[in-house]
Amino acid sequence: MMMQTELERKRKQLQPTHVLTMEDWGVTEIHNLLDRAEILSRSSKPFPAQRLFAVNLFFEPSTRTKISFEAAERNLGLDVLPFEADTSSVKKGETLYDTVKTLESIGANVVVIRHSKERYFDELIDKINIPIINGGDGCGHHPTQSFLDLLTIKQEFGTFQGLNIVIAGDIFHSRVARSNLEVLERLGAHVFVSGPKEWMSKELMHRYVSMDEAVEKADVMMMLRIQHERHAVKMVAGPADYHELYGLTAKREKKMKQNSIIMHPAPINRDVEIADELVECARSRIFKQMKNGVFVRMALLSHVLDHNRGGILQ
Amino acid sequence: MMMQTELERKRKQLQPTHVLTMEDWGVTEIHNLLDRAEILSRSSKPFPAQRLFAVNLFFEPSTRTKISFEAAERNLGLDVLPFEADTSSVKKGETLYDTVKTLESIGANVVVIRHSKERYFDELIDKINIPIINGGDGCGHHPTQSFLDLLTIKQEFGTFQGLNIVIAGDIFHSRVARSNLEVLERLGAHVFVSGPKEWMSKELMHRYVSMDEAVEKADVMMMLRIQHERHAVKMVAGPADYHELYGLTAKREKKMKQNSIIMHPAPINRDVEIADELVECARSRIFKQMKNGVFVRMALLSHVLDHNRGGILQ
């Protein structure tokens, strides 16, 4: 450790444009800097540009959900602090709690979390003083996706009462399916399931309809994405066979009721879950769902921030 | 799936600061939230902070071009939505079209795309309703790089008419070279090529000059970067030999005409394409080119956004 005299330091510091080592700083300059920081820490309104901070903690990749939150946050005037889970302290063995507490200390006003662990939030909610929005927990919940599905249906039909809704596809691995099934029933809809029976739990079998029955019955066909990346077991059928047996084919679409709609959370496996030509057909609300995603996330963000900060938004 | 009574939900919801699962939300609260989202979706001016959104889709790494676009976008007051191609849905098999359509749905007003596939944009332009700016397509085009080169030359000479311009180096793998050669001719310049003959196509050979001829003839020496990462075939010469045979050496620079300039798109392989000591010499416009990159990107962004939105910028 090379020591410098106070004189050498003084000389250097005539132009102290950089911050490189502590050795470059003289005692007086250090105290001046600390005073400046102390004033910043005490001032009730020190920051010319201070806005509310959001942080999106995505421990699982999801461009779509993440960028939708980013758009929602910016539309509300929030400032988004970038967090890269890949290079994060979590890799140095830090707990999720310590990471979130750190973000709270740094000044985050709301955190959005996606994490592979189901109900990761149970260990956080009593100890964290800022709102958490669940962006997906393993195979558990994905409430903002559910809300955007609900908004899309409500915009179309004005109500959920008495609607026939078929959720079709990889129900076992789908967060969306589990959240939606429960909430749609509660809101008054009749919910059915379709797709490969190996992908259904026993308790769902009384709701089972074949795809050919489904298209004739449904007001809403909610197609799910096949989550290749979560399948430990191989698919029995190839993509073309799957499409024929369980997919929404062009032929099946023709049998759908007037005014019935098609939904899909995306990303889409074209010609597997749904025929390529149906993705943007008149019945499809797929890109409408994405638009709605931004609106429900804005609504949820302003909801939790209003509640915690006394109505500062809107 | 654990069910909760409406009463349990009500109790919990006295302090609903988090958004965790759908089960936590009562029927009334769900409808309230959907109404809030619906108002947001209908309002013509709902967002206190709404600005225009740009997204930079870089499927190939390029810090330099990307950060130049980021600076240009922010200088124009655009809001930049971060997109990480590495962790994106594209890895889940999503098509480029679906990705771009998603960004359009989420509210992007302009997308900048770099992609390894030549003319990737042919499949997009008739179906996407927001402007695309090509940030480089494989070994194809890189128009914003060409524009910054053009600006740098025009600033220097006021015209392109009659200028002798030598493009030297790895022309075969260079997007820059292909775009520049065509457009510089069209603007009235005489374009020559130099460098290893193995890296020239036959149709270019009538433009060939040796490096020693080049430096005596050129008003502009446009050096190209050796793209080691694209060379399937090994370089015949080592770096030092390459420098001596095909590089802009200190000795060759002395033979250049008065007022002639040196350009390079960077990143630079020092002492390979160009001598280390020439990178910031009086003739060099290399860092000027980088500055100009921000200005042409601002000009192009405001050009496409003006056109699509009726002159909202400037």
Added chain:
Amino acid sequence: MMMQTELERKRKQLQPTHVLTMEDWGVTEIHNLLDRAEILSRSSKPFPAQRLFAVNLFFEPSTRTKISFEAAERNLGLDVLPFEADTSSVKKGETLYDTVKTLESIGANVVVIRHSKERYFDELIDKINIPIINGGDGCGHHPTQSFLDLLTIKQEFGTFQGLNIVIAGDIFHSRVARSNLEVLERLGAHVFVSGPKEWMSKELMHRYVSMDEAVEKADVMMMLRIQHERHAVKMVAGPADYHELYGLTAKREKKMKQNSIIMHPAPINRDVEIADELVECARSRIFKQMKNGVFVRMALLSHVLDHNRGGILQ
């Protein structure tokens, strides 16, 4: 290279909403665009939204330090240009100097750099015209961490004169320890070290105290993180043994002096350096340190920017 006639170009350009190839641009349109860029480059105040740009160049991962800088920068109203070292030109062999010079050319007003090379900044400071803030150089320095430690101590005791400060743990690999030891002495404190003797250099041994002596003597216990990722040599003791021998256990905490405090730079290895239950105990200033990190970084950023730009902040 397909050539187009000027007429074909004109026809296409009736709706030139995209920027795809140079071939699409006619000669007149090119000159118009260049004029637009030239105006932008000359104008003294061309940009509606122009703010000051900060860039955080983190070649080593550090979510905590990076996000603290991000928050500080945004609190001051700086605009942060994202830089991903992983996908950067540095991987194409670019020198650190060329990368930083590029950022300067693009318009960065300050750069924060973390790099594995000790004193990486020596090759930069005379040649770069924007301030550099060192976010950590290998096992060398980490001045912003030192400043936040100093602020935390000064807030507590009002002075450094005569304080007993024990730095405990992995001193050999700790940037924090080396910077702090030197500067705390200079400010008037008595500094002691503790932890495994294999992790101390000989010149430090006259400061050595055991952990049991340390807790009775210290006004400040500065615990260090065991940097597993830097240890070439294996730890002799397992985590539980380490905790018992060298950690701040619940039992040891009870012997600490009244008003003495515990500090840790985080991320924390709970029950190794420090007992889980002590992380948020009454003596702990660990999350206070994180808060202070934002304030000292704001103070340092405004310090270097004031100096270079003539007091534009505050």
